[in-house]
Amino acid sequence: MESLPATVASALAGADSETTDWPARRRRLTAVSVELQALLLTHPGPGLVALAEDVVTQLAAGAATTRRHRVDLAELAHQVLATHARACATARPDPVRLADWLLDLQLQHPDAPDVGLAAYAAALDDEGLAHYRDRAVALFTPLPVIGFGETGRYDRARWALLRVMEELAEYTEDVDLQLLVLTKDLSSGWHYLQVATVLRDNGRSGEALEWVHRGLDAVGGRGAALRLIDLAVEEHLRRGEPQQAVRVCREAFLARPSLDVYLKIRALVVHTDDWPPLRAALVEHLVRDGGHLAVEVYRRIVEVELTRRGAEEQELLVGWLHQLRGLQPDAFADYLDHIRTRHVADRALLDELTRRGF
Template structure:
């Protein structure tokens, strides 16, 4: 038993060297793993646990120190770690010491095999898991937040801690741990959406909406804005607050006009008395905004309204066309010809356009 660490050390010497017989060395390391499994049956106890920990650490260090055989050594380390979990289940070592060893293995060897806490559930028990959690959180919490638009700098230490925290959050099902992990990276609107979605799914609607609004302020109408708006609208409607849902969409449209947001607003209020004045406000905003973006929004809205058909929609189209003619007088005639040719069979529409000078 005592000779196994020396055997591992010898097999790991200059693992990257082409002049050494790696297949033979790999076979030696595999034989060590087999021997440890046999000892688990014939000689279990604290000494075996300590021996296995020594071998796992050697293999993890070997994987980090070689490029040529990293994958094979990582797989061997994973196998031996599985033996360690079974040995701990039988021996029940000190849970706090075990928690420290598992955490140190991952932090000191970021390329070490992933530690699955479920395999150590019995050995860690509540005391060990609480110690593991407290120490991991104490190390992770001070890490700086990656702000919106920044590039994440995941050095080996941060990456190792992130992996530890993600596994811990998944194993415990602790939403606060999951949120602690997610809120360390707010480099894009999609990260804000992740946070808001987790909060929504855990029944914390108020906090979810707070994160939605933070995300909308950060993205400025780009990226994940539409998904954030969708989440906000769903939550407000679920709570019977249609007015807040409209307010979210209105603010988003005024920040960055888009057809998608216009359609959300239309769907929310088109059958109410609020729609005509709100539509007028949106039109006025586009007129003030001007520019290419406004023209594109106008054209897409006109196409949507034309597709709906009906007398009311025709009146709306006429209003939009008036505004569009003022924004883009040089190109308006060509655009109007395009509309007439696409809807040549709609005599009512063509007559309505003619009555209004189109």
């Protein structure tokens, strides 16, 4: 047993050299792994736990320093770590010391094999797991948040801690741990959406909506904005708050007009008395804005409303076309030709446009 670490050290020495007979060295390392597995039957106990820890650490360090054989060494380290977990289940080492060793292995050797806490459940027990959690959280909490639009700073230390926390959150099914991990990276609207979705799925509706609004403020109508709006609308409707759903959409439209948001608002209130004045307010906002984006949205809204015409809609469309002609006098003739071409089979519409001077 005592010779195994020396065998590993010998096999790893100069392993990256081009002249090294790596297949032979790999066979020696594989033999060490096999012998450790055999010792589970013949010599289980604290000595085997310590021996496996020594070998895993050597292999993990080797995987971090070699370019040529990283995959092989990582796989061997994974095999020995599995043996270590089985040895711990039998020997039951001090759970706090075991928790510290597992954390140190991952933090000092970011290329180490993934530690699956489920394999150590019996050995860690509640005491060891609580120590593992407390220490991991204490190390992870001070890490800076990656703000919106920033590039992720995933150095090896941060990446190792992130991997530890993700496994811990999954194993314990602790939503707060999952949220702690997710809220460390808010570099895009999709990250805000992830946080809000986890909160929504775990019945924390109010917090989910708070994160939706934070995400909408950050993205400014771009990226994940529509998905964030969808989540907010669904949640407000589920809570019996239709007016709040409309408010979210209206604020989003005023911040950055888009046809998609207009259609969401329309679907929410088109069959209520609130729709005519709200529609007028939205269109008035586009007219006041007057920018290229607003005009394009304006045109697309007109295209949509052309398919839903009643007497009231006809009057509105005529007014909107007059406004568009005022906003883009040079381009209006081409736009009107575009409308006529798209609706060439609609004689009633074409006649009405002609009658109204278009």
